[in-house]
Amino acid sequence: MKLSPLQKVRYQYNPKLPGMLRKGISEICVKNGDATQSVADQEKIQALFPNTYGKNEITFQIGKNTAEAKKQVVGVILSGGQAPGGHNVICGLYDALKAGNKDNVLYGFKGGPSGLLEDDYVIFDDEYIDSYRNTGGFDIIGSGRTKLETAEQFAVVAEVCKKHGITAIVIIGGDDSNTNAAVLAEYFAANGTGVQVIGCPKTIDGDLKNEDIECSFGFDTATKTYSEIIGNIERDANSAKKYWHFVKVMGRSASHVALECALQTRPNVCLIGEEVAAKKMSLAQISNYIADSVADRAAKGWNFGVAIIPEGIVEFVPEFSVLIAEINELLAGEKTEQFNALPTWKDKYAFIEAGLTKESMAVFAILPESIQQQLFLERDPHGNVQVSLIESEKLFSALVKDNLAARKAAGTYKGKFSPLHHFLGYEGRCAFPSNFDADYCYSLGYNAFMLIQYGYTGYLSKVSNLSHPAEEWKAGGMPITKMMNIERRNGKDKPVIRKALVELDGKPFKYFAEHRDQWAVETCYVYPGAIQYFGPSEVCDTTTVTLALEQE
């Protein structure tokens, strides 16, 4: 494989570990913290996790290693969407494992959780690992979205572990994957398999976050990558002065990515799904809000601007959620075939009009036809609307256009509105990890091995104090059950890690809310430029604005 000059030099980068892990494996000991309880539904969670519930939080510190000397055979999987730094979790795990005992072995199960079920693996060696150090992507072993959640699957995994003599599994994933890691740990403990399970917090969406996880890995690099591009778009907008750019950014549900990009680049508009839900905003109100910025700027002679739209926005608009639910109902079972058999869009439209309530039909009617068709034509295997496919950047620019046309007719707007559309998602998920993500991920992996060596199971590898220099980071572990509560999923009560949405009384949102009126009318753009890997620490090692504000 031909290597880029950056890749060659990134191989040589030495990720920074927290101070307490720097002296080497033989100088790491455990400091016991308090016993833990789940964040809610304590009795129910305890009953579901009798063997792994209530364990102590722990931190590592410098001191004589007292762990039992035993050969470790560890399996690792990557789960879900790519996030920059995943390779370094594996590199950190491998390095610690080999530093602990050169006979220790690391299996990488391929293609996500299904690799464990299908016993599809590689055994890592130095050469293999060295060719992935500090690189983006999950191509080292691949990833997948198979869920490991049934007793039948766990029994298969137990067999695979027995076959290879595996003593521990590390699951690198988001909230669902770490929930499943806790359930698997409980299964192994209840069945006396002796196999430990450790989780690592991953997702660019930034919604795996709580009082123990300061941020999931990948969020830093992905948001810096998107912010670089948004900054470039802002500069282009400010140079050409003729386009309004509608930029949708990834984040399946929560709006953390959009908010962070707004804090970095100061666009004219940024929608936050959680605020839209809290204020029960309608599509008309949202488009009116954006149109205000367009009109105010046009009045100054500025017919250009930038608006950031979070990927998950439409699900937060109450009237839109009702519409989606009604459409799913309208097409349930055989009715899909009936609908598909209708020859023209006009016939289909009449079918829709007859089936929706008056309120939902009113919402449907204001959507651009391309979005209307998308709602009915692109559905998942269960027949449900695929909300994530909705081109919300085009939806809002079309609604703003209508709004401005009405203002023009009323004589309150005289500008020119030329929208352009962008979707930033996959562009950031496999970027070369920033120094922060390279360091954080390597530390998470190294730390995961320490948890294994000390015999912990059902724990999440925890590295905290992240807005400080790496030397001051704290490494340790937290029982995953501590982060759980009971939620209704697919008609059943399930123990899950609570997804973190943007907090409207949190410092990052408040900062944004205090400044956005000015950003809406004036041109306050900030151009962050590309991620820097070499140079002064204040340029190369900074964290996200979100983390800095949360920890100030």
Ligand code: FBP
């Ligand atoms: P994870 O939650 O698995 O980390 O993935 C998040 C994400 O990147 C979302 O931002 C996006 O909506 C989704 O994955 C896209 O999924 P896919 O890769 O399957 O297209």
